[in-house]
Amino acid sequence: MRPLFPFPRLSLVALVGAGACVGLGALLAACGPSGEAAPAGPLASATAAASDSVGTALNPATPLSLPAQVGQKMFFDATLSGSGRMACATCHDPKHAYAPSNDLSVQLGGPAMNLAGTRAVPSLRYKDATPPYADLLDNPDGVSVPGPGGGFAWDGRAATLAEQAGLPLLDPREMANASRADVVKQLRAAPYAALFRQAFGAQVFDDVDRAFAAAGQALQAFQLEDVSFHPYSSKYDLYIGNKIGGVLTPAEARGLKVFADPKGGNCASCHYQGAGLNGSTAIFTDFSYEAIGVPRNPAVPANADPSFIDLGLCGPARTDHPPTPGNRFCGMFKSPTLRNVASRRSFFHNGVFHSLEQTIRFYNTRDTMPELWYPTVGGQAKASPDPDFPTYGLVTTQYIGGQVRKFDDLPARFVGNIDTQMPLDGRPAHSKPPMSEQDIADLICFLNTLNDKDVQPAEAPRPGACRS
Ligand code: HEC
Ligand code: HEC
The missing domain is CATH 1.10.760.10 (Cytochrome c-like domain)
Known part of the structure; x- marks a missing residue:
């Protein structure tokens, strides 16, 4: 049909x-x-x-920018979760092309690490060229008719890597922070809080929304800049x-x-x-x-x-x-x-x-x-x-x-x-x-x-x- x-x-x-x-x-x-x-x-x-x-x-020799350095630290920081046991890297394992190391259909997370997600975890490699979602996105091949395309997650609902990063931090079945303020509180107490201020301004923690947005920017910068997300080293x-x-x-x-x-x-x-x-x-x-x-x-x-x-x-x-x-x-x-x-x-x-x-x-x-x-x-x-x-x-x-x-x-x-x-x-x-x-x-x-x-x-x- x-x-x-x-x-x-x-x-x-x-x-x-x-x-x-x-x-x-x-x-x-x-x-x-x-x-x-x-x-x-x-x-x-x-x-x-x-x-x-x-x-x-x-170029792998290019040093990471300050925001990307912050993002790198955040990516592996399990204190940024409600359980205290889950970092981005728990699901997106760098040794497995930033995908899970196990064969579960969906991963467990949440405050007690016993709540299953509803979707398989994608690899985070080669996402840097993803355009934001559009119902009628021009096809990159230049000949197919436009159709739905682009965006992050299986349904494209996040327009940028920065926006995407906010989803797992607050998802009750994933990193399960109760609020943006909770995430910011952890960041303020993190060993890299000074680096965070250096990257985003001395007053950044004064405003929860600003600090939360900065956290997304940091995780985005890490994923865009670090060559491990796009090594192009295949046969x-x-x-x-x-x-x-x-x-x-x-x-x-x-x-x-x-x-x-x-x-x-x-x-x-x-x-x-x-x-x-x-x-x-x-x-x-x-x-x-x-x-x-x-x-x-x-x-x-x-x-x-x-x-x-x-x-x-x-x-x-x-x-x-x-x-x-x-x-x-x-x-x-x-x-x-x-x-x-x-x-x-x-x-x-x-x-x-x-x-x-x-x-x-x-x-x-x-x-x-x-x-x-x-x-x-x-x-x-x-x-x-x-x-x-x-x-x-x-x-x-x-x-x-x-x-x-x-x-x-x-x-x-x-x-x-x-x-x-x-x-x-x-x-x-x-x-x-x-x-x-x-x-x-x-x-x-x-x-x-x-x-x-x-x-x-x-x-x-x-x-x-x-x-x-
Ligand atoms: C009509 C478009 C289309 C064609 C043709 C197509 N795919 Fe796919 N492919 C998709 C879509 C859409 C998904 C995701 C579907 C879903 O999860 O519901 C997908 C998912 C996959 C996945 C799962 C990847 C992952 O990370 O989970 C593999 C593997 C795959 N395709 C391989 C192939 C191979 C090999 C072929 C050729 C034999 C092929 N596809 C042809 C659209 C297509
Ligand atoms: C509990 C496991 C889990 C954790 C922890 C997790 N993710 Fe994910 N991630 C997923 C799942 C599942 C998806 C697919 C979501 C969807 O389609 O709705 C995903 C999707 C993504 C995507 C979109 C990839 C694509 O193919 O479009 C990015 C980017 C991402 N995650 C980054 C992060 C970052 C950054 C963190 C830490 C702040 C993180 N994730 C923490 C499970 C996780």
């Missing part, structure tokens, strides 16, 4: 024509080490300019920069092709932008919002209440797009960056999946085998499933008869908002899935090249798997 209000994204590969080089490589470098022709035209020069400026803008960066060590193996190169192929994985149409913003190279999201029908996750305690439904842009966390019938925004979440995605251990806004492979298999068979991902109502469980019934889904019981409740975390009135681009093109159940087993294996190999060099993959690819 066509969504009522689709936001089609033209594939970048379509722009340069198929086959010139391997997929995206064609857009970003002179085709990398394989040495095929560079693309011509405006995109080519825009991308060249973008990659030239990398390194100068992000993919070496490949794009034509540097030593940047030769993709045949499997990785095929995976890139699957990623970019509009008739294959088509991942690039949402998880890629052409010319980098702010002089960065590709950050593997176009900041756009789509509804892709992620299954409901019973491991999120809030989901025990059937009336709790996270509709992304339609709230409940966000309040400016109420879930009135026909609202085209309901069910949409931000396409996250796929940099360091192979180091994650929970996937999608509700953390329903725990391996990259399972996540990709969901993309591949959401439509062709929905019974693997959504509950079946009625029907009879088979005593022993067919030997060829896949076991990688969320549902491992095979049913005879019954009805699959597809999109079980989206009220029926919003199912029309589901995106219909490849690979989630709404093809009939039991038809051929868009990607082959080989495509899936290759795609995982390619996605592993997006891990920064200090980051451990959550699952090491099987020995030798990505070589040939």
Whole structure:
């Protein structure tokens, strides 16, 4: 079914024509080490300019500004929480690309550290180029029609990193400070209070709102300035920069092709932008919002209440797009960056999946085998499933008869908002899935090249798997 209000994204590969080089490589470098022709035209020069400026803008030798130094101290300061036991770094672990180190779908916080959140914790890497949210944001690829995009959190409700920082500090399930005044009281007593005054003015603590805003500015400055938030140290960066060590193996190169192929994985149409913003190279999201029908996750305690439904842009966390019938925004979440995605251990806004492979298999068979991902109502469980019934889904019981409740975390009135681009093109159940087993294996190999060099993959690819 066509969504009522689709936001089609033209594939970048379509722009340069198929086959010139391997997929995206064609857009970003002179085709990398394989040495095929560079693309011509405006995109080519825009991308060249973008990659030239990398390194100068992000010079690790540049000392942090005073506000960023304050932000660094705050980021690791557990006294800035109601429990006294939770810092930003508790959920955003710098050793894990500023994402959680565990595989919980949602993290625990609150005054006694026993209240679960409702959403998976994103990595904080590569957020510096995120524009503020807009209902009609121009797509960075310059060709797709404008649609909802940008902003921080899964629903874009914070316009800046500074604004975002205020949310966890006051969220009762996260750092759980009772008020802004409580946060400021802790800051005033912190060992770095003098540095705070030096950065923001001697009188800054006299006014709670001013001091709280300064705290947000400090955390923003740290995230923008510190190179650990955007190291660009992945194998993919070496490949794009034509540097030593940047030769993709045949499997990785095929995976890139699957990623970019509009008739294959088509991942690039949402998880890629052409010319980098702010002089960065590709950050593997176009900041756009789509509804892709992620299954409901019973491991999120809030989901025990059937009336709790996270509709992304339609709230409940966000309040400016109420879930009135026909609202085209309901069910949409931000396409996250796929940099360091192979180091994650929970996937999608509700953390329903725990391996990259399972996540990709969901993309591949959401439509062709929905019974693997959504509950079946009625029907009879088979005593022993067919030997060829896949076991990688969320549902491992095979049913005879019954009805699959597809999109079980989206009220029926919003199912029309589901995106219909490849690979989630709404093809009939039991038809051929868009990607082959080989495509899936290759795609995982390619996605592993997006891990920064200090980051451990959550699952090491099987020995030798990505070589040939
Ligand atoms: C209890 C765990 C937890 C703590 C502690 C925490 N966060 Fe987060 N963070 C999250 C979750 C969950 C989200 C997603 C929120 C949403 O979508 O509503 C998030 C989102 C973010 C984002 C947006 C990223 C994006 O992809 O748009 C930023 C930036 C951020 N946090 C910064 C911070 C800072 C700074 C602190 C400390 C002041 C902090 N966080 C503390 C759990 C946490
Ligand atoms: C139509 C746009 C679109 C396409 C095409 C698309 N994605 Fe996504 N992707 C999204 C959105 C939106 C989300 C977040 C959905 C949510 O959490 O509800 C997402 C989330 C993800 C995540 C979870 C990341 C995290 O941090 O939790 C992974 C992994 C992912 N996509 C990989 C892929 C791959 C691989 C492909 C190609 C096979 C692909 N996507 C194609 C829009 C898209």
